[in-house]
Amino acid sequence: MYKLLILLIAIILIASTPALAYQSLQILFSEAESQGGYDKYIELDPGIEYLGDLRIGSGLNVYLNGNGAKVYAQNNNLIHIGVTGSNLDIQNCILIGGLGGIYFVNEASGTIKNNSISGCIDTGIKIMYPNLGAGTYVYDNIVTDCCYGFYCVEGEHPAYLGYNTIYDAFRYRYAEFCPS
Secondary structure, three states: OHHHHHHHHHHHHHHHHHHHHOEEHHHHHHHOOOEOOEOEEEEOOOOOOEEOOEEEOOOOEEEEEOOOOEEEOOOOOOEEEEEEOOEEEEEOOEEEOOOEEEEEEOOOEEEEEOOEEEOOOOEEEEEEOOOOOOOEEEEOOEEEOOOEEEEEEOOOOOOEEEOOEEEOOOOEEEEEEOOO
16 A cells, blocks of 8 residues: 555656746746836747746737747646737747637737737737727747637737638638627
């Protein structure tokens, strides 16, 4: 019985070790300093795997360069990166799994370029009521295996949307919500 208990504990420790190796984007964001005109300047290390579910609140100007680092969702019900009322310039991230990849909502703005997003249950990139004055630019991204590749609201399109490669979408590669 004693050997069985030790074996069970060893299996649990070994199985949980990969989960301990991930670094949280939210913690990295809270510790980030300002640089180059950004309130938060973040450069990821491609040798480290990260956990997404980063929430960026109002009034910030944020830069996030993934440098090819992989970002996993904490679980399938959460969005990797959600921005509300702030500016985010994000590039070179690989976002895997989760409910959604990058969501800009309620007056968010910024540039989404050169990212790879795969395996989202809902949408790879969603733009809902962006800051049209500040501008939102979405280009050169690869989105695969998501319900929707790109999703926006009628009349609230990004200032620039182009050269995205979207395939294996379960519903539509590009979708537009038309409120009545």
